[in-house]
Amino acid sequence: MIKFYKMKLKPLVEDLRWRGMLQDIMPGTEEQLSKEMTTAYIGFDPTSDSLHIGSLVPIILLVHLERAGHKPVALVGGATGMIGDPSGKSDERNLLDDEALAKNVAGIKRVLSRFLDFDGKEENAPMLVNNYDWMKNISFIEFARDVGKRITVNYMMAKDSVKKRFSGEDGAAGMSFTEFTYQLIQGYDFYHLYKTIGCKLQMGGSDQWGNITTGTELVRRMTPGEDAKVYAMTCPLITKADGGKFGKSEGGNIWLDTDKTSAYKFYQFWLNTSDEDAKKYIKIFTFLDRETIEELIKKHEEAPHLRLLQKKLAEEVTTFVHNKEAFEVAQKASSILFSDSFKSDIASLDEETFLDVFEGVPQAELKKEELAKGVDMIAALAAKTNFLSSNGEARRALQSNAVAVNKEKVNENYSLTEADLINGKYIILNKGKKNTYIIKAI
RNA sequence: GGGAAGAUACUCAAGCGGCCAACGAGGACAGACUGUAAAUCUGUUGGUUUUUACCUUCGCAGGUUCGAAUCCUGCUCUUCCCA
Numbered sequence: 259m260i261k262f263y264k265m266k267l268k269p270l271v272e273d274l275r276w277r278g279m280l281q282d283i284m285p286g287t288e289e290q291l292s293k294e295m296t297t298a299y300i301g302f303d304p305t306s307d308s309l310h311i312g313s314l315v316p317i318i319l320l321v322h323l324e325r326a327g328h329k330p331v332a333l334v335g336g337a338t339g340m341i342g343d344p345s346g347k348s349d350e351r352n353l354l355d356d357e358a359l360a361k362n363v364a365g366i367k368r369v370l371s372r373f374l375d376f377d378g379k380e381e382n383a384p385m386l387v388n389n390y391d392w393m394k395n396i397s398f399i400e401f402a403r404d405v406g407k408r409i410t411v412n413y414m415m416a417k418d419s420v421k422k423r424f425s426g427e428d429g430a431a432g433m434s435f436t437e438f439t440y441q442l443i444q445g446y447d448f449y450h451l452y453k454t455i456g457c458k459l460q461m462g463g464s465d466q467w468g469n470i471t472t473g474t475e476l477v478r479r480m481t482p483g484e485d486a487k488v489y490a491m492t493c494p495l496i497t498k499a500d501g502g503k504f505g506k507s508e509g510g511n512i513w514l515d516t517d518k519t520s521a522y523k524f525y526q527f528w529l530n531t532s533d534e535d536a537k538k539y540i541k542i543f544t545f546l547d548r549e550t551i552e553e554l555i556k557k558h559e560e561a562p563h564l565r566l567l568q569k570k571l572a573e574e575v576t577t578f579v580h581n582k583e584a585f586e587v588a589q590k591a592s593s594i595l596f597s598d599s600f601k602s603d604i605a606s607l608d609e610e611t612f613l614d615v616f617e618g619v620p621q622a623e624l625k626k627e628e629l630a631k632g633v634d635m636i637a638a639l640a641a642k643t644n645f646l647s648s649n650g651e652a653r654r655a656l657q658s659n660a661v662a663v664n665k666e667k668v669n670e671n672y673s674l675t676e677a678d679l680i681n682g683k684y685i686i687l688n689k690g691k692k693n694t695y696i697i698k699a700i
Numbered sequence: 701g702g703g704a705a706g707a708u709a710c711u712c713a714a715g716c717g718g719c720c721a722a723c724g725a726g727g728a729c730a731g732a733c734u735g736u737a738a739a740u741c742u743g744u745u746g747g748u749u750u751u752u753a754c755c756u757u758c759g760c761a762g763g764u765u766c767g768a769a770u771c772c773u774g775c776u777c778u779u780c781c782c783a
């Protein structure tokens with residue numbers, strides 16, 4: 259049996275290192291992973307009812323793990339979410355109420371199961387757990403005696419996430435006992451998973467290193483005489499070359515859910531990656547092998563204006579997170595919206611394809627009678643459609659030459675008429691290059 | 701429990717009786733340039749309005765004043781010092 263797994267295991271750590279997905283790794287981890295099928299887990303915080311691309315890296319890590327022949331466990335923090343992780347925060351976190359939390363946990367489970375088949379039958383099939391399930395039955399006294407006793411406050415205080423909050427530097431606010439407890443609870447998760455399913459490795463973002471090592475320490479101390487060996491590994495936090503926050507785009511987060519971020523927007527986000535970031539991201543966010551990626555980077559450097567790298571990156575990630583069809587539609591929409599022969603391209607689409615392509619683009623309806631009379635541009639942008647939030651904003655956009663009707667720039671005096679309708683039915687508005695809105699005549 | 705400081709638009713941060721929709725910085729959005737990139741330069745960044753003007757906003761609630769983000773009183777919250 260052991261031999262069987264040995265044959266199936268792939269060199270995971272080496273690959274992750276090349277991909278730039280390795281920040282810290284505890285000594286012995288690599289040996290453990292090449293020795294036997296290893297169960298490893300990553301925690302997901304239920305701070306929202308869906309996941310955005312910030313969580314894509316841990317998800318991808320779990321998938322890598324599975325593909326390398328190990329057993330990935332996704333832990334949803336139903337219990338830890340009630341406490342709040344102080345890592346990387348300078349202020350005390352607001353607590354979520356039970357209802358919101360339950361909703362978030364369900365949402366995250368739903369998203370995670372798109373990437374990992376939790377119903378799989380294989381030995382190394384992914385597992386989904388919720389730490390609320392075991393934490394809810396533990397009394398405070400029990401916890402204080404069995405867990406709290408094992409770790410000194412001195413040890414806990416030495417963690418950066420805690421130290422920072424005690425130091426008062428950078429305007430950091432104090433820290434409640436609640437948040438202080440967080441690392442113990444997370445550590446207990448590791449112990450619980452070690453005991454119940456033999457989980458030996460915890461992974462996460464590098465901001466989790468402190469919490470994770472508390473876990474490995476706790477496992478060791480809670481199992482005297484067992485010679486328990488558990489490991490830790492983290493990946494770097496994703497950054498942008500220009501120092502901006504990763505994962506934000508015009509108007510907010512990029513989510514992994516179509517109803518929060520359309521596949522078109524999702525595709526566009528990746529397509530707009532800068533050259534420098536694209537080289538980094540393609541290793542992290544795609545499963546392409548080393549040879550393919552190095553070839554792509556070489557080609558890209560020869561002709562950066564073709565943006566081969568961005569296109570491939572966008573294709574791979576959109577296909578992974580959504581699916582092939584969604585990618586194709588997004589690509590088609592992109593190529594039409596940014597083409598030079600926009601008008602003829604768009605006119606050639608039948609209605610079904612048209613709606614398909616523009617699914618996810620904000621739409622509004624306008625009566626044909628109104629169009630017959632002519633609709634003032636300001637009203638068309640704001641009052642009639644709510645594309646922009648106020649007349650003032652619409653006016654500013656028009657004055658700064660940002661608005662286009664069917665890709666032709668217009669000014670304040672323009673008014674929409676039936677002559678602007680494409681196929682007698684639609685008008686396409688743009689604010690800037692990248693914001694598209696559709697008016698449907700009814 | 702005692703004392704001190706503070707709360708200003710997305711964030712940081714000026715302003716300390718009229719000239720304040722509120723300096724400045726960052727961010728964001730847009731324009732030019734380009735490759736739907738980066739860098740750079742320019743503009744915008746409470747609402748109604750063509751402009752003027754008006755309305756709402758400076759923790760919350762009252763008050764003083766012709767007039768308050770600016771003064772007074774109470775409340776809430778935060779930080780710091782002493783016990």
